[in-house]
Amino acid sequence: MSLIPPHDLPPLAELAADRWAARLASQDDALAEVxxxxxxxxxxxxxxxxxxxxxxxxxxxxxxxxxxxxxxACRIGDLSDGRRQILALHISGxxxxxxxxxxxxMDHTVRSLTPCRIAMVxxxxxxxxxxxxxxxxxxxxLSTLIDAAILRQWMVGLGQRSARENAAHLMxxxxxxxxxxxxxxxxxxxxxxxxxxxxxxxGVSAVHTNRVLxxxxxxRAFSLRGQAAEILDLKRLxxxxxxxxxxxxxxxxxxxx
Amino acid sequence: MSLIPPHDLPPLAELAADRWAARLASQDDALAEVxxxxxxxxxxxxxxxxxxxxxxxxxxxxxxxxxxxxxxACRIGDLSDGRRQILALHISGxxxxxxxxxxxxMDHTVRSLTPCRIAMVxxxxxxxxxxxxxxxxxxxxLSTLIDAAILRQWMVGLGQRSARENAAHLMxxxxxxxxxxxxxxxxxxxxxxxxxxxxxxxGVSAVHTNRVLxxxxxxRAFSLRGQAAEILDLKRLxxxxxxxxxxxxxxxxxxxx
DNA sequence: CGCTGCGTTGAGACTACTCAATATCCGTGG
DNA sequence: CCACGGATATTGAGTAGTCTCAACGCAGCG
Numbered sequence: 001m002s003l004i005p006p007h008d009l010p011p012l013a014e015l016a017a018d019r020w021a022a023r024l025a026s027q028d029d030a031l032a033e034v035x036x037x038x039x040x041x042x043x044x045x046x047x048x049x050x051x052x053x054x055x056x057x058x059x060x061x062x063x064x065x066x067x068x069x070x071x072x073a074c075r076i077g078d079l080s081d082g083r084r085q086i087l088a089l090h091i092s093g094x095x096x097x098x099x100x101x102x103x104x105x106m107d108h109t110v111r112s113l114t115p116c117r118i119a120m121v122x123x124x125x126x127x128x129x130x131x132x133x134x135x136x137x138x139x140x141x142l143s144t145l146i147d148a149a150i151l152r153q154w155m156v157g158l159g160q161r162s163a164r165e166n167a168a169h170l171m172x173x174x175x176x177x178x179x180x181x182x183x184x185x186x187x188x189x190x191x192x193x194x195x196x197x198x199x200x201x202x203g204v205s206a207v208h209t210n211r212v213l214x215x216x217x218x219x220r221a222f223s224l225r226g227q228a229a230e231i232l233d234l235k236r237l238x239x240x241x242x243x244x245x246x247x248x249x250x251x252x253x254x255x256x257x
Numbered sequence: 258m259s260l261i262p263p264h265d266l267p268p269l270a271e272l273a274a275d276r277w278a279a280r281l282a283s284q285d286d287a288l289a290e291v292x293x294x295x296x297x298x299x300x301x302x303x304x305x306x307x308x309x310x311x312x313x314x315x316x317x318x319x320x321x322x323x324x325x326x327x328x329x330a331c332r333i334g335d336l337s338d339g340r341r342q343i344l345a346l347h348i349s350g351x352x353x354x355x356x357x358x359x360x361x362x363m364d365h366t367v368r369s370l371t372p373c374r375i376a377m378v379x380x381x382x383x384x385x386x387x388x389x390x391x392x393x394x395x396x397x398x399l400s401t402l403i404d405a406a407i408l409r410q411w412m413v414g415l416g417q418r419s420a421r422e423n424a425a426h427l428m429x430x431x432x433x434x435x436x437x438x439x440x441x442x443x444x445x446x447x448x449x450x451x452x453x454x455x456x457x458x459x460g461v462s463a464v465h466t467n468r469v470l471x472x473x474x475x476x477r478a479f480s481l482r483g484q485a486a487e488i489l490d491l492k493r494l495x496x497x498x499x500x501x502x503x504x505x506x507x508x509x510x511x512x513x514x
Numbered sequence: 515c516g517c518t519g520c521g522t523t524g525a526g527a528c529t530a531c532t533c534a535a536t537a538t539c540c541g542t543g544g
Numbered sequence: 545c546c547a548c549g550g551a552t553a554t555t556g557a558g559t560a561g562t563c564t565c566a567a568c569g570c571a572g573c574g
Contacts, residue, residue: 059503075409077409077410077412077413077417079413079417079418079499080499081499083417083418084417085412085413085416085417087409087412087413099402099405099406102395102398102399102402103399103402103403103406103506105503107406107409107410107503107504108409127395130391130394130395131391134387134388134391134394137387137391137394138359138384138387141359141398141401142359142360144398144401144402144405145356145359145360145401146360147405148356148401148404148405148408149356149360149364151405151408151409151412152332152334152344152364152365152408153334153364154412155334155342155344155408155411155412155415156334156336156342156344158412158415158416158460159342159415159457159459159460160334160336160340160341160342160460161336161340162561163561163562194519194520194521195520195521196520200416202416203415203416203417204561204562204563205562205563205564206520206521207521207522207523207562207563207564207565208561208562208563210521210522210523211522211523211562214522226520226521242336242337242338246316246362246364247364249360419529419530420529420530451551451552451553452552452553452554453552461529461530461531462530462531462532463552463553464530464531464532464533464553464554464555465529465530465531467553467554467555468530468554468555469530471554483539483552483553
């Protein structure tokens with residue numbers, strides 16, 4: 001990991017903090033200047049991590065939280081025999097392990113999927129925020145709660161949806177989330193996961209993932225070539241997935257034009 | 258639902274608030290008198306709900322949160338075609354939908370499994386707490402984070418564990434949680450779910466649930482007759498489940514003697 | 515040029531599903 | 545006290561979804 005000198009971080013960090021804040025803007029009131037400043041101020045330093053690196057490992061005790069400025073990361077739950085479940089995917093603006101602030105011992109691993117820029121926020125500064133800025137505190141809390149809402153949707157998918165439905169659901173979700181922070185290109189977006197990893201997120205084997213993705217392409221709903229994801233027909237994809245974006249609690253919570 | 262006059266609630270509510278607080282005692286510092294008092298004070302009223310009632314329905318907007326004083330409840334994610342996934346099971350002392358405080362629109366349903374006594378906590382009183390009692394605020398936040406940790410474990414189960422392993426895991430979890438609030442009877446405990454509901458929690462059919470439970474009994478690990486659950490061999494059950502109670506963040510986080 | 519990682523395909527096996535029948539338990543009313 | 549109904553649990557049989565293993569294809573890269 002390489003360090004970025006603190007005085008170079010503002011533009012980047014601000015961008016990501018903005019993205020983080022923007023996604024929560026749906027709520028009643030926007031964050032005040034002071035609050036945004038306090039958040040930026042809570043950042044101790046920014047680190048750069050290459051792809052495919054464990055940023056935090058299951059079982060470790062954390063003293064700071066990771067705010068993802070740039071890149072993709074995921075959370076992984078490991079079983080002792082090697083099976084693994086991807087528990088969440090994170091993109092620019094996500095406060096990846098904000099929860100470690102309260103629950104120190106990590107019950108899962110955080111791993112980079114692409115090269116990432118990560119802002120480190122020491123827990124004691126978060127504690128300080130809870131003592132002085134109740135509204136920002138609530139906003140931070142909210143962001144962990146939206147995380148949990150997404151977890152619940154994934155649970156429904158793992159438990160009840162077929163692999164095909166669940167794959168469609170995942171792609172819908174990623175599209176909405178990426179669009180919310182402007183990381184889409186029309187109906188196309190970059191998906192830096194291979195089929196093994198997509199399978200680990202969907203709870204199915206890589207082979208089955210491949211077949212299911214082929215079905216979605218045959219349905220003219222969604223296609224993936226390498227990392228190039230494209231939604232061919234959003235309505236159809238949402239219908240397959242039984243998708244309803246409410247749970248993402250996005251600012252302009254509606255669907256695209 | 259019937260109401261309990263406010264001046265009759267103290268003993269009951271205190272018990273449950275204590276249970277709620279006790280489960281978080283593992284953390285560095287215990288709650289102060291003031292804080293416990295503030296929590297009790299936040300309770301507007303106590304309602305009694307019969308079994309099998311939707312307490313809060315998916316899509317509704319909440320203005321208060323439910324603290325479960327007594328009984329069992331669950332959270333359910335519904336698909337539009339009727340399939341449903343039980344997302345969480347809640348027992349005495351659980352702050353069932355504390356998250357609705359920040360994420361107003363419910364993305365899932367809360368349902369009673371037995372007759373329940375529920376303390377209603379208006380959101381504005383929670384807001385007040387965040388403005389005056391940072392430590393209690395953190396404790397409340399923590400409790401939603403532990404919820405999320407449990408969700409993640411369930412996700413690992415749904416995605417990676419076989420039905421047999423996952424059933425074993427669920428029973429281990431319930432045993433530890435019930436024991437933490439003194440609702441076990443040695444290795445026995447009451448489990449007020451039928452096999453359909455257990456199946457909805459495990460993401461499998463009722464028929465398969467039945468077969469899997471029979472396997473666990475044949476393994477001399479766990480038995481269920483009606484609502485009478487009994488762990489026949491904790492070590493064996495934990496081995497089947499690959500169970501590690503760390504994620505529950507229980508006070509005396511160790512295993513039983 | 516030959517790795518190496520990823521994607522694709524086929525075949526056979528296994529897990530879990532559905533449907534349907536039967537069994538058991540328990541509460542209620544006769 | 546027994547007969548009945550309803551809910552729940554159990555069993556069997558056939559099927560669908562997903563898995564594993566193994567082979568092959570293809571691209572990028574040293």
